Amino acid sequence: MKFLPIIWRNLMRRKIRTIFTLLSIFVAFLLFGYLMAVRSAFNMGVDLAGADRLMVLNKISIIMPLPGNYSDKVRAIDGVKDVTHANWFGGYYQETRNQFPNMAVDPESWLRMYPEFHVPEDQKKAWLADRQGALVGADTAKRFGWKVGDRVPLQATIFRSVRPSWEFNIDGIYDSPVKGTDKTQLFFHYDYVNEAVPPASSFANSVGWLVIRVNDPEQSPAVAKKIDQLFANSPTETKTDSEKNFIAGWAKQIGNISMIMQLIAAATLFMMLLVTANAMAQSIRERTSELAVLKTLGYGDGKVLSLVLMESCVLALIGGVAGLGLSWFLVEYFGDPTGSFLPAFFLPPRDLAIGVLMVLALGFLTGAIPAMQASRLRIVDALRRS
Amino acid sequence: MLSQIVTVTGVNLRSLRERLGSSVVAMIGIAGVVVVFLGVLSIAEGFRAAMASVGDPQTVIVMRAGSDTEMTSGLSGDTARLIIDSPGIARNERGPIASPELFVIVGHPTKKDPSDANVPLRGVSPAALDVRPQVKIVEGRMFTQGTNEIVVGRAASRQFADLTVGSAPKWGQNRWQVVGIFDAGGSAAESEIWCDARVLQPAYQRGNSYQSVYARLESRDAFQAFKDALTTNPQLSVTAIREPEYFAAQSDVLNKIITSIGFLIAGLMGIGAIFGAVNTMYNAVASRTREIATLRALGFGSVPVVFSVLAEAVLLSVVGGLFGGLIAWAAFDGYQTSTMNFQSFSQVAFAFSVTPKLLATALAYAIVMGLIGGILPAIRAARLPVVTALREL
Numbered sequence: 032m033k034f035l036p037i038i039w040r041n042l043m044r045r046k047i048r049t050i051f052t053l054l055s056i057f058v059a060f061l062l063f064g065y066l067m068a069v070r071s072a073f074n075m076g077v078d079l080a081g082a083d084r085l086m087v088l089n090k091i092s093i094i095m096p097l098p099g100n101y102s103d104k105v106r107a108i109d110g111v112k113d114v115t116h117a118n119w120f121g122g123y124y125q126e127t128r129n130q131f132p133n134m135a136v137d138p139e140s141w142l143r144m145y146p147e148f149h150v151p152e153d154q155k156k157a158w159l160a161d162r163q164g165a166l167v168g169a170d171t172a173k174r175f176g177w178k179v180g181d182r183v184p185l186q187a188t189i190f191r192s193v194r195p196s197w198e199f200n201i202d203g204i205y206d207s208p209v210k211g212t213d214k215t216q217l218f219f220h221y222d223y224v225n226e227a228v229p230p231a232s233s234f235a236n237s238v239g240w241l242v243i244r245v246n247d248p249e250q251s252p253a254v255a256k257k258i259d260q261l262f263a264n265s266p267t268e269t270k271t272d273s274e275k276n277f278i279a280g281w282a283k284q285i286g287n288i289s290m291i292m293q294l295i296a297a298a299t300l301f302m303m304l305l306v307t308a309n310a311m312a313q314s315i316r317e318r319t320s321e322l323a324v325l326k327t328l329g330y331g332d333g334k335v336l337s338l339v340l341m342e343s344c345v346l347a348l349i350g351g352v353a354g355l356g357l358s359w360f361l362v363e364y365f366g367d368p369t370g371s372f373l374p375a376f377f378l379p380p381r382d383l384a385i386g387v388l389m390v391l392a393l394g395f396l397t398g399a400i401p402a403m404q405a406s407r408l409r410i411v412d413a414l415r416r417s
Numbered sequence: 418m419l420s421q422i423v424t425v426t427g428v429n430l431r432s433l434r435e436r437l438g439s440s441v442v443a444m445i446g447i448a449g450v451v452v453v454f455l456g457v458l459s460i461a462e463g464f465r466a467a468m469a470s471v472g473d474p475q476t477v478i479v480m481r482a483g484s485d486t487e488m489t490s491g492l493s494g495d496t497a498r499l500i501i502d503s504p505g506i507a508r509n510e511r512g513p514i515a516s517p518e519l520f521v522i523v524g525h526p527t528k529k530d531p532s533d534a535n536v537p538l539r540g541v542s543p544a545a546l547d548v549r550p551q552v553k554i555v556e557g558r559m560f561t562q563g564t565n566e567i568v569v570g571r572a573a574s575r576q577f578a579d580l581t582v583g584s585a586p587k588w589g590q591n592r593w594q595v596v597g598i599f600d601a602g603g604s605a606a607e608s609e610i611w612c613d614a615r616v617l618q619p620a621y622q623r624g625n626s627y628q629s630v631y632a633r634l635e636s637r638d639a640f641q642a643f644k645d646a647l648t649t650n651p652q653l654s655v656t657a658i659r660e661p662e663y664f665a666a667q668s669d670v671l672n673k674i675i676t677s678i679g680f681l682i683a684g685l686m687g688i689g690a691i692f693g694a695v696n697t698m699y700n701a702v703a704s705r706t707r708e709i710a711t712l713r714a715l716g717f718g719s720v721p722v723v724f725s726v727l728a729e730a731v732l733l734s735v736v737g738g739l740f741g742g743l744i745a746w747a748a749f750d751g752y753q754t755s756t757m758n759f760q761s762f763s764q765v766a767f768a769f770s771v772t773p774k775l776l777a778t779a780l781a782y783a784i785v786m787g788l789i790g791g792i793l794p795a796i797r798a799a800r801l802p803v804v805t806a807l808r809e810l
Binding site: 047048051052054055058059061062065066069089090091092093094095121127186187188189191192195233266267268270276279280281283284285286291295298299301302303305306309310312313368372373 | 438439442445446449452453456457481482483484485488489490491521522523524530532533534535588589590621622623624670673674677678681682685686688689690692693695696697699700754755756757759762764
């Protein structure tokens with residue numbers, strides 16, 4: 032610690048160089064934080080997927096429905112603890128660009144299935160009792176300025192032939208203490224829609240997909256197999272997979288965003304490594320005679336080495352931590368740069384920790400070569416050189 | 418003045434070799450930004466091209482009112498009939514050039530990954546090829562009406578597993594037979610699989626319903642009259658949209674995501690690279706302090722000095738920009754991939770596209786970075802007090 036003043040003096044020798052090197056490091060880590068947030072957004076919260084939840088879909092594709100009685104058939108299977116179902120409604124608010132996920136669900140079993148959605152007890156009760164009621168995520172409520180007690184119309188797309196505009200009472204707003212939980216969804220009673228659908232329609236008494244909780248996550252693959260076997264060779268075959276695989280598969284369909292983000296982050300950090308290393312090398316080269324004087328005064332090789340290393344680390348730490356801090360702040364308080372398409376836009380603590388490690392690595396790597404050179408300096412040569 | 422500029426810049430550039438290390442750092446910085454900039458925007462460009470190149474303003478898509486994608490639309494057989502018989506649709510010897518269609522997705526693995534992707538399957542009517550003159554069967558033949566034969570778009574055949582002539586994929590209970598591959602001029606239709614709408618209807622429990630009608634207008638100007646005829650018909654509740662506008666809207670969400678994130682990343686990286694360039698140029702000026710002071714003492718003005726420093730910065734950025742552009746072009750241009758169209762949840766295959774226009778934009782961006790990075794050091798060089806500078810070691 033007592034060397035801090037001398038390190039500080041050295042850094043302030045060429046103020047402009049120090050400032051611009053700091054700024055480069057700062058921008059690099061600001062970007063790093065942002066890239067990691069984008070990455071987590073495109074992974075769609077796959078890390079949050081419930082380990083004991085399975086998804087049952089129509090084998091042909093996700094847009095094909097399942098017969099409504101599949102719920103009960105699946106419930107009877109050994110190892111299945113709980114079953115719920117959902118239908119994609121695909122409605123929008125006022126204009127087509129105001130899209131967000133809205134689904135018809137069985138309210139009671141749905142909330143049992145997703146304990147991460149926190150709803151105040153009185154709102155929950157009101158929703159369960161209100162057939163036209165809807166439960167909306169905090170993000171979407173904020174986006175459209177909806178409050179509990181509002182009555183909002185949604186324009187239908189898929190169910191348009193049944194009724195073009197559907198009205199819902201906002202009975203509750205769910206939030207979640209878990210970072211990255213999707214708070215853009217709206218849920219309402221399946222019965223409200225199903226009763227309105229003409230019995231002859233292929234939509235009648237059908238559900239979009241089932242969500243299952245298993246007794247033991249270890250048994251998930253076996254349970255999934257049992258379900259699919261049950262419906263094999265029937266008119267509606269199923270495809271059952273863990274929630275994690277389902278989300279990962281969905282994310283994969285968008286493309287390997289994760290890899291692109293990591294590549295960009297790597298390229299940026301490599302660039303900054305070069306810029307900082309260059310600045311450090313230059314700064315040590317200019318101070319050869321000074322370092323020789325220090326050595327003459329009795330500073331050992333090791334001490335000179337650590338002085339230079341500390342200098343580069345201080346530089347990296349100031350710039351890097353400030354950059355990471357700002358990116359965290361921006362992601363946290365300004366959020367999704369695209370408006371509302373990336374609900375899981377946040378900076379995971381793990382990535383933040385990786386960022387700090389990167390900062391330290393940057394400090395050591397950029398200081399290493401100049402520090403070695405400085406420690407190996409022979410006093411006589413160095414003094415003569417100037 | 419001009420000769421002074423040329424001389425000083427010449428002196429400057431000739432001494433560049435001595436500062437190679439730090440100059441290369443600045444160049445790599447700028448090259449890196451250009452690579453990322455081009456990489457991200459070539460995705461947006463390629464996707465846009467795939468979605469928009471179908472743009473035939475004479476073709477119109479009719480869907481149920483309130484639907485912004487075929488996926489959520491639905492038209493009964495009678496409605497489709499009414500639409501086909503509306504005025505303004507071109508006719509040939511087989512009748513009105515209009516094709517009622519179904520649009521569904523099937524789960525099918527990609528070549529790279531065994532997990533299912535949402536592949537679009539389109540049921541078309543006999544007039545489909547007349548409505549889309551750009552679609553050509555390039556291998557095999559068109560499917561026969563009433564059979565479970567399918568033709569596969571060229572991009573779909575390339576992107577997804579086992580979709581070549583002769584293969585027989587099974588989706589649900591239905592087995593299909595691939596009999597042909599079609600080309601659609603690189604447009605989004607090439608990501609699709611086509612079959613007979615009449616065969617698809619029962620397979621997907623759609624009764625006698627469709628999702629959209631694709632129609633060819635008598636002329637481009639016939640659109641308004643056609644649209645008015647539909648909207649004033651009390652039996653219909655549909656919306657008509659020109660094909661280019663439909664596909665532009667379809668790519669809207671993804672484009673917005675890519676460009677907003679892409680510009681943010683490229684912008685931040687650019688700022689970082691500018692800081693790197695500033696450092697490099699300050700060092701360049703610092704290491705040439707005595708040289709510059711000597712020139713000034715000899716009577717060279719400050720303008721040529723400013724100019725020479727800026728020229729060096731721009732040279733570095735141009736070399737870096739060209740280098741980065743070359744890498745990006747070699748690495749990304751034509752790279753085949755597919756993504757999910759957010760509006761219809763279906764896969765669209767496309768190729769990254771590094772267009773000359775993008776390259777020019779990137780190079781201009783590189784030069785701007787160089788200029789901004791060079792301006793402060795240049796001013797500093799011009800302001801060097803001659804006497805003290807000469808004395809400096």
